[in-house]
Amino acid sequence: MEYAIGVDIGGTKVQFAVVNRQGEIVSRYLVPTEADKGAGQLMDKLLSGIDRMMNAAQQHGEVCGIGIGSAGQIDYQEGVVLYAGDTLPGWTGVPIKQLVSNRFGHKVYVDNDVNVIAFAEKRYGAGIGYSNFVCLALGTGIGGAVMESGRLLRGVFGGAGELGHVCVDVNGPRCSCGNNGCIELYASGSGIARIGREMQGNGSALYSWKPHSREIIHAWLHNDEGAALVMTKVIRALGAAIAGYIHTFNPEAILIGGGVAEAGPRFFAELEQEVDVRTSSYMSKCCRIIPAGLGVDAGVIGAAALVWNHNDEGELNYVI
Amino acid sequence: MEYAIGVDIGGTKVQFAVVNRQGEIVSRYLVPTEADKGAGQLMDKLLSGIDRMMNAAQQHGEVCGIGIGSAGQIDYQEGVVLYAGDTLPGWTGVPIKQLVSNRFGHKVYVDNDVNVIAFAEKRYGAGIGYSNFVCLALGTGIGGAVMESGRLLRGVFGGAGELGHVCVDVNGPRCSCGNNGCIELYASGSGIARIGREMQGNGSALYSWKPHSREIIHAWLHNDEGAALVMTKVIRALGAAIAGYIHTFNPEAILIGGGVAEAGPRFFAELEQEVDVRTSSYMSKCCRIIPAGLGVDAGVIGAAALVWNHNDEGELNYVI
Known part of the structure; x- marks a missing residue:
């Protein structure tokens, strides 16, 4: 062998x-x-x-x-x-x-x-059968990769696909890349924790969890009201970014992996709804939002x- | 012949x-x-x-x-x-x-x-010699096209490159595509006019021009204070979007054409400064922002x- x-x-x-x-x-x-x-x-x-x-x-x-x-x-x-x-x-x-x-x-x-x-994912996972898809890894930060017509998007020196650094709020906080409001500041593990901390700063008794993405997601899945307010912001921002990826790449699928994606079916269902609203129907109807397959x-x-x-x-x- | x-x-x-x-x-x-x-x-x-x-x-x-x-x-x-x-x-x-x-x-x-x-542009214009570039047409709306490793980005049915529909403000106004705050709402001709009208709505005497993109750009180039406030918003939003394109495509050049680009060298100089601040230096140093060549x-x-x-x-x- x-x-x-x-x-x-x-x-x-x-x-x-x-x-x-x-x-x-x-x-x-x-x-x-x-x-x-x-x-x-x-x-x-x-x-x-x-x-x-x-x-x-x-x-x-x-x-x-x-x-x-x-x-x-x-x-x-x-x-x-x-x-x-x-x-x-x-x-x-x-x-x-x-x-x-x-x-x-x-x-x-x-x-x-x-x-x-x-x-x-293309060879063995959720990307089988797709020639056009976007991979998002929602971990501590956000990484991306784009398969277009069966080829990986490279750019001039191989730097293409830094999808965590697209802006969804020009009035948002400053990102390490220099831009404001990059999606990495909202939908990565550290982004979710940041929003959690920010909302706890309001002093409301709603926010009883530790401001860590796993804790927040866990609380959200158990119908915690404060965590729901955080995750609404997260899903809204991520939906807006993914709508942009769909208009940019016209993919057949958005594959989402990483720790945040382990939030599971409810996360994907709410995200898909958010993306649908934010995308031209002739583009979104060709594109599925699915979990990466290989963990x-x-x-x-x-x-x-x-x-x-x-x-x-x-x-x-x-x-x- | x-x-x-x-x-x-x-x-x-x-x-x-x-x-x-x-x-x-x-x-x-x-x-x-x-x-x-x-x-x-x-x-x-x-x-x-x-x-x-x-x-x-x-x-x-x-x-x-x-x-x-x-x-x-x-x-x-x-x-x-x-x-x-x-x-x-x-x-x-x-x-x-x-x-x-x-x-x-x-x-x-x-x-x-x-x-x-x-x-x-690739064959006869500003794209000669580049295998990786992004074309932006800033007209009534914003159109886009992406050349990557010498190939045009297509996607699954040829819909890729709708670069006017990337979000730069998830809290911004609703766009026809369904998303909020698409760059088309800020840096197209109709977007500039929209911002002009919005600022005139404040009732300040600063805004004496007709809220039309040509008028606003003309006033800006003649150092009109109100027009400068509008164009600062425009260039800020467009800089944030272009920084995202650079992180996404790792291109050698961003070619900008269309009526808005006719604002000329001052527009390009201020835009380039804005993009530089908003982009990781290892990505931006390989990428020029230049006018399209063929008008x-x-x-x-x-x-x-x-x-x-x-x-x-x-x-x-x-x-x-």
């Missing part, structure tokens, strides 16, 4: 897996990122984690290559980190592909973590899929 | 031209759309205008085909109007390609009017270019 090593480098954890062509994980490993300890220790962790997976894989069969998804802007052709910002301090400029292939002598492919999720494993499965995509089509950028 | 007939069907006028491979117009004709008279009279105008251009072209040389850009959502493969809305009442569903080719027996290509402008002729030149694109590459969707 043929296997690929898939790695998903996030701000809080690094996941490793041995994955077969069917997207099934046969071995896995996870370590905390400890990003504050710097890029050197992260590279050490990356290399030793891959080493561990190589040993595991060789018990099963042949290793065909190593795929790595990383947070930040990635030059997917050279496999270099273009910009990682505060999520992974010191990671900007690291030539991941070169360092990993020097060590292991295998083919190595590197891409942005949300792009990799889009590849996974927390999407990153490693998609990273491994980089190897299959490349082997199968000879061209990393295209997926059929 | 070889020629193509180019037609640009807009909400107020229909332009016709005979165009050579170099994008030079050798003959032209223009009629008012009179959209309220319905689709039948518009088709009559279209056919008789093309007929006139065929006669003009045949004096010069051979006609290779007919290219038509139309307002609305166009199925560019079938050449049918998918949705034209209030701009061209009754135009939805019209099989333009079939009707025109039945009459003239030439190859006929039909596409959305702003897509056609993007083709023209009011971009539509007919781009429509004719549909013929050359198809002849040269065999595939309408790709432009090198």
Whole structure:
């Protein structure tokens, strides 16, 4: 059997897996990122984690290559980190592909973590059968990836798809990117917590939960009145942003994953209603809003899929 | 010499031209759309205008085909109007390609009017040398088209690029699409007029001009204090939207045309400053904001270019 090593480098954890062509994980490993300890220790962790997976894989069969998804802007052709910002301090400029292939002598492919999720969803998950879809990862921040006519949207240096940084309120709070009222400030985990804190600041007794997104979502699902006021704001902002994505990309589906999406069916039902109102009917009737299918494993499965995509089509950028 | 007939069907006028491979117009004709008279009279105008251009072209040389850009959502493969809305009442569903080719027996290509402008700018105008750019047409409304890795963004039925319908203020006024605070409500001709009227409603003596975008822009360029307040709002909203496009598409350039762009260098200078503040520096430093190069002729030149694109590459969707 043929296997690929898939790695998903996030701000809080690094996941490793041995994955077969069917997207099934046969071995896995996870370590905390400890990003504050710097890029050197992260590279050490990356290399030793891959080493561990190589040993595991060789018990099963042949290793065909190593795929790595990383947070930040990635030059997917050279496999270099273009910009990682505060999520992974010191990671900007690291030539991941070169360092990993020097060590292991295998083919190595590197891409942005949300792009990799889009590849996974297209091949094995909720994106099967769609050539035009948008992936939104609602985590601590908001990441995006766009599949258009079966191709991943790249832009000039691979930076396309930063969908967390579209403005939904020019009079809203300042975002780290410099704009005001980016959707990341409303519908990410930290955005939900921010709205919660802001509303608690009003001093009303309605807001009894801790201002953390999981707590707020939990309270909302248990019909807490204050949490409902927060989530109305969240869904309204996200609905407005998604309506914009639909007019921009004319997709068949919006796939939503990440911790916030775990709010479940009620979240999707209310969001879909909000989007419907805000979108021209001839556009919205062609587009479904659905949960991503692969959950927390999407990153490693998609990273491994980089190897299959490349082997199968000879061209990393295209997926059929 | 070889020629193509180019037609640009807009909400107020229909332009016709005979165009050579170099994008030079050798003959032209223009009629008012009179959209309220319905689709039948518009088709009559279209056919008789093309007929006139065929006669003009045949004096010069051979006609290779007919290219038509139309307002609305166009199925560019079938050449049918998918949705034209209030701009061209009754135009939805019209099989333009079939009707025109039945009459003239030439190859006929039909596409959305702003897509056609993007083709023209890519081949002959401000888009030369760029594989990744966004076209914004700031007219009565706002139209958009996106060139990514040398390909026009299409989406599932060709509806992608409706960039006038991205929200910049979820608390803003309701837009015809159903969303609130779409950028079209701020930075189109009608949007500028709307803001002007709204500010005049405050009753201040500052606002002495007629609430029409040309008047407001003219007053602004002559240092009128009230017009400056309007244009500050316009540029702020447009800067926020463009920052979103840059994060979304990672383009090399934003090309801006249409009546509002005729405000000229001061408009572009202030807009660029606004965008810079609102965009991550690693994204904005790769992206220029520039005027479209072909002005009011971009539509007919781009429509004719549909013929050359198809002849040269065999595939309408790709432009090198």
